[in-house]
Amino acid sequence: MASGPRIPMRNPTDKLRLSVGFILARRFTLCAFANFVDVLRLAADEGDRSRPIRCGWRVLSTTMEPITASSGITVQPEERLGDPSRFDYIVVVGGLIDEVANLHPDYVHFLHAAAEAGVPLVGVCTGAFILHRIGLMDGYRCCVSWFHHDDFLEQFDGLKPVSDQIFVVDRDRLTCSGGASSAHLAAFLVERHVGRAEATKSLHIMIIDEAERAETPQPGIPLDLRSGDPLVKKALILMQQNIDTPISIDEVARRLGVNRRQIERRFQARIGTSPTHAFKMIRLEHAEYLLRHSNRSITAIAIESGFCDSSHFIRAFRERSGQTPAAFRGLTGEATLPETG
Template identity: 55%
Template sequence: MMAVGLQKAKSIKLSVGILVTSRFTLSALANFVDVLRLAGDEGDRSERRNCDWRILSDTMNPVRSSCGFNIQPDERLGDPSRFDYIAVVGGLIDGFSEVSATCQNFLRGAAKRAVPLIGICTGSFVLYGLGLLEGYRCCVSWFHHNDFIENCGGPVPVSDRMFVVDRDRLTCPGGNSSAHLAAWIVQRHVGETQARKSLRMLNIPDLAGPEETQPGHPLKIETKVHVLRKAMLFMYQNIDAALKIEQVAHYVGLSKRQLERKFIGELGITPSKMFRQIRLDHAEHLLMTTRKSLTDIAMEAGFADDSHFIRLFRLDRKVTPSTYRRAVAPSH
C-alpha cells in the first residue's frame, strides 16, 4: 500500500488502486475519488492524510473517457497487495472487452492475494468476464441489466439497489452510487464522521447503504428485441419531454410506421401506448418510494398536469394515485 513510494504513510487508513477502462465514465470515477479526497484530510486541502488512491496502468498511456477527457495514470501496476482495494471503473459497453492481458492478470493476482475487488459502472462486466464474480452477487444499473445478461451470460444481476457488498466483492452502477459506495468504505476504514463530511461537501444528503434503491427502475415490460428495448429506454430517458413517436423512430433508425409494426407485432401495443405505460409505471414507482406531491409526480412522469395524471392512472390502475399511495406506502 502506498502514499509515498512503496511505503504506506502511518496516517493512511485506506488505500485504493484504480484501473480505468477505455471510454470509462468520468463521473463514476470522479464521484468515487472525490469522497476519498474529501475524507482524506481535516479540511478541504486534498491532503492524503487518511486516504490514498492511485490510477494504475500497464503502459502509463493516457486513457480516454467516454466524454472525451483523458486521464494520466499515476503509476504502473506492481503488487496489488499494497492496496486495501482494487477498483475497476468501466463505461461504454464495448470498453470492457479492451482490457489488456497484463491488466487481466493483475486483477486475477489481486483476487488470489485476497485483495477486495470493486466494480464501478461496467467495471463489474470486466470482473465477471474474468471469472472474478463467480458465486457473488453483482450490482449493475437498471439501464445495463439486460446488457449484463447478454454480454456476460451469467446470473441475473441486482439492478434495483444502490450498491452490493458481497464478502470481498463490491459493485455499483456508477453515478452517485459511486460516491455512496466510497462513503461506505470510508465509514468502515476511516470513520463515519469523515464519510458524512465527504457526502455533505458533494451536496449528497446522507449516507446510503446497500439496501437503498437506485433512483431509476427497470422497465416492467421486457423484450429481447434490441430495437424495441432501445426505443423503450429512449422513452424512459426522455420521460418528462414532449417526445413524439417520430423522434423515437428516428433514434432507432426506423420509420414511424416500421416502429409501430414492430411494437404491435412483438408486444401487442402501439409505441404511444407503451410510452404512456412507461410514464404510469414511473409515476407508480414515485408514489411508492417518495413523498412528492401529485403535481410534482405528474410533471416528472411527463403528464400535462396532475388532473391528466390522476385520470389516466385511475383508468389504468382502477384506483386513484392517492388511494394507491395510502395502500402501498402508508408512511408516505
C-alpha cells in the first residue's frame, strides 16, 4: 500500500495558507494540543504576535461547553461543527484511554462527513484510537505511542500500529504519538503549506532545535515491548520511568507483586537477558538518544541516564558501542562538548 502523503496545497498567493479545525476528546492531553497549536500560531505571523495571518485554527464543538483536559484545565470551544470542508485538516486530540469510546455522536458524524469530503484527518495521541474506533482508519498505517502499543492491539484486532517512529503520514490520514511529536507533525504541515522558514521559526521559538522526520524513533522505547509477556512489559516500563534514579530489581519485583526470581526467569525466557542487563541497556539507549539530539554535557547525560558519574558512564558506553560518548557524538554530527568529571 502506498504511504506517500496526499495533502491539499493552497495557492501561495492566498493570505490564509493553512486552516485547522480541532476536535478535543474528553480528558484530552493538553501538551499535545498546545504543541500543535503553538507551531501554527508562531508560523502564522511575523515574530510571535499570534495574528492568524498565514494559518488559522479553531476549536470545534457540538455543545459549546468547556472541554476538560486530563490535567483538569478547561478549553472553551470557539465554533460549532458546521461544514468540515472549510478546513484543510481536522485534528482529533485524544487523551486518556478510558475516554476513547465516549466520543459524542455529533463528532462521529462530523468526522465521517469530513472524510467523505476529502478533508485529511489527523489523530494526535489517542486520537488515532478514536479514528480507528469510528471506522476511519481501515487500510491506513497508524502511529501510536509505544506506551499504548499493546492497548491498541487489545482494542483493534488485526491492526498493526506503528510505535517506533514519531508520526506517520499515509495519504489523507496523519497520526502522531502525542507530546513533542505533535509539534513536529504540525511543523510538517506548516512546511508544506506555508514554508520551511516558518516551520523552522516556530520550532526554534519553542526551543526545539529542528524539525524531526516522520521516521525519527520515539524516545524512550524500552527494548522489546512486543515480548507478549505482561510482566516483562510492566517491568520494562517501570524501568523506563526510573531512568535517572534507577531502582533495584528487588524493588521492581516488589512493586509488581512478584519475587526477583520470577522476573529473572521471565526476562530470560522472553528477551534472552537478565532484568539488570535490560535496565542498563535502557539507560544506555536513553543516553544515546541524548547524545544524538541534545547538546548536554557528557556529565549531564550520565546523570540523566542514571549513572553515578561520567567515568562509569563512559566505561559502560564504550563496552556497548566500542567508542566513547564523545566519539559517538562526533560521528553522528552533533556538536561535541568536553567530557568532564
